[in-house]
Amino acid sequence: MKYYITLQIIRLKRWFKEVGLHPIIGVILASVLFILFSKYLFYKTAFAKFIFPLLALTVLVSLGDKQRNDQLKTIFDKGLRLKIRFFENAIVALPFLVYLLYEQQLIPILGLFIVSIILVFVPAGLNFKKAIATPFKRRPFENIVGFRKYFVLVGILYLLIFKAIQVENYNLAVVAFGSIFFVLMAFYLKPENIYFVWLFKDSAGNFLKRKLIDALICGSILTVPGLIGLGLFFWSTIMVSCIVFVVGLIYLCSMVLAKYSAYPNEINVPQGLLFALSLWFPPMLILVIVIFYKQSKRNLYLILE
Amino acid sequence: MMEIKNLSKKFGSVTALNDVNLSLEKGMVYGFVGKNGAGKTTLFKCISGIETHTGIIDTAFKNVKNHIGLLETNPNFLSRITGWEYLKLLCIARKITFDDFESKNIFDLPLDRYAETYSTGMKKKLALTAILLQQNDIFILDEPFNGVDIQSNILITEIINVLKEKDKIILISSHIFSTLKESCDQIFLLNNGKIEKIVLKENYTELENDLKMDVIGNKVDILNL
Incomplete structure (x- = not known):
């Protein structure tokens, strides 16, 4: 698990370098932007308590994607895989939970917390075998x-x-x-x-x-x-x-x-x-x-x- | 006709292709063999214009890439795109309005399913169908037989024969020598980014034996099986 997390950190560092940022500056910038955006959202609309956890959910769902989880299954045994998934969800959900706590939004905190735990065990995303119909069939892609x-x-x-x-x-x-x-x-x-x-x-x-x-x-x-x-x-x-x-x-x-x-x-x-x-x-x-x-x-x- | 003069390609300090010269005629099938990393795929990418290179590619076409059908070793598929939509995209790209793809679905592919869920062979067949629908003049087929079932292999060989009759230029790479033996008029042996040998049909058996000797040598003996 330690090596897997190290690899993810290396990947993140590489990504920051690719977009032209020093990783430390990137993390600081991302944190500042997150706080500013959160403050702006809660200042602007009363519906922020719904929109904010929804944003966290979109990231959690992509992490819990079935294809991604199947790949983890081929590499790790069940115990280790669940530990990794728990760690990933905690890392994503934590900043959102902390900010919701600052805003004293207890029900969204509870909701997000429960969903984060569920998504450790249940693969997320809609994996249709049949393609979802779109109005853009003739205009790929x-x-x-x-x-x-x-x-x-x-x-x-x-x-x-x-x-x-x-x-x-x-x-x-x-x-x-x-x-x-x-x-x-x-x-x-x-x-x-x-x-x-x-x-x-x-x-x-x-x-x-x-x-x-x-x-x-x-x-x-x-x-x-x-x-x-x-x-x-x-x-x-x-x-x-x-x-x-x-x-x-x-x-x-x-x-x-x-x-x-x-x-x-x-x-x-x-x-x-x-x-x-x-x-x-x-x-x-x-x-x-x-x-x-x-x-x-x-x-x-x-x-x- | 296509003339390739002094084509070279470097990745940093590594020379992938070194002064490649080829003269390719219409209605001919050219095979490319060589070890992994010999430069076959890089050569194909340079000819098609996906990779930059030095040297000249001379053809009668204004922009040769618009006349090339490139079948990659591992064809790329966009996520959440069906087989039908993939074919549509490749046709739109070449300004072809045809879209009755079921009527041309000779490999019986499930066109309503996401292409990314296809098996390796099905992906290859879908990509091949797409470049055939584009009505190209030059076909570059990188490992067309790889992962494909026997029935489809027979069909692909026949397609290559028909393309040859229709005066197309066809370039094929394959690790399965028998498939090249059957289809190609000439085979180029690539080694370390250079064309080491040009082999005509009458010398294929000799080339096959040379390759076997070079590959096998006494390597199996080392294992002491």
Whole structure:
């Protein structure tokens, strides 16, 4: 077990180095960002006590993935495997539990604690043998993969919109609606194998155009029903909803460009900072998009032309 | 026709390919043999443009990579993508609108299932089907017979014969010499990133015996079985 944990630490150090950060600085930065984000979330919405444990749950579920657990089964005996899984879940859940304690949210603490323990023993995730149907069958691949990965999260956000409409809380509805765009952006976080870029009979510019059109079409398919719901039940604020929709799509496009601006590597610190800057100060988005587009075109040119 | 002139590739200080020169004709099948690490896969990746390299690849095509169907040793599959969607992606990439894939499913693959759940052989057959649907002019098949059942091996050999008749250029690597013997017009022996020998059909048996001698030698005796 000690060697396994050491290996995971080595992997984490390597990851930090790959994204251009010293591991110690990376850990400090991640901790500060976690605290700031948590404070912001609890300051912004009363529903943070539900959203916050849900965030922890998404990480716990990915750790408890059946395929991953099956791999652990082939390496370790049952006792050692359960110890490892317990340790992993504790490491992930602990910061969330501590912050929830600081916020004195006892019921979410209890819920998260129980789920963390259950997920040590029960493989998580939905492992369908049959493929989950998506509305994007003819437009592979990011949106198909992303939808199948995050459809539960999208469903929860739509449920939140529905609830918000019921209690006539526009703020909650529009936050949940905007959050769908963050889920859509997650579709573009991981770079695909170079083969899946190489095989395209396109110039770099046309390749990017194709990816952006796909993102806009699929992003709209997933968000327009929410926009219609907001429009129907909060007519007086339809302009705000439309602005969130348009800005969300623009951010989605900039995420697509961010992915290829670092390609074939993962999005690293410079891209991440630029993107964060545009989130903090939206007018920066125009400049960020231009920079990402130029970098993407340069990276793709080497592979496609 | 495809002319490869002085193709070299280095990974840091390690030379993977050293001054490779090849002249490949239409309607010919070329085999590549060599030990693990001899440079076969690197050569295929350089020819297809996935790896950068020095030297020249001269063809009649403006951008040769758009005419190459590359079957990798271990084909990559995106997670949560079905066989059907994989075929669709590879067709879209080459601007092919066809999507009645069931009618072309000669290997009887379960196209509605996630490709990542396929067996090794099924993955290879799916990847091969995809590059065949792309209607390429050059086929680079890295270990096409590896992990595939006997029935499909026979089918793949026949596909290679038909591609040859249709004037395609076909490059194959295989560790199973008999499969190359059957399909190839010429075999290149790669060693330490260099083309060590070009062997014509009439000399295949001699090459096979040389390879056996080189590989086996007295190594089994060392074990004192």
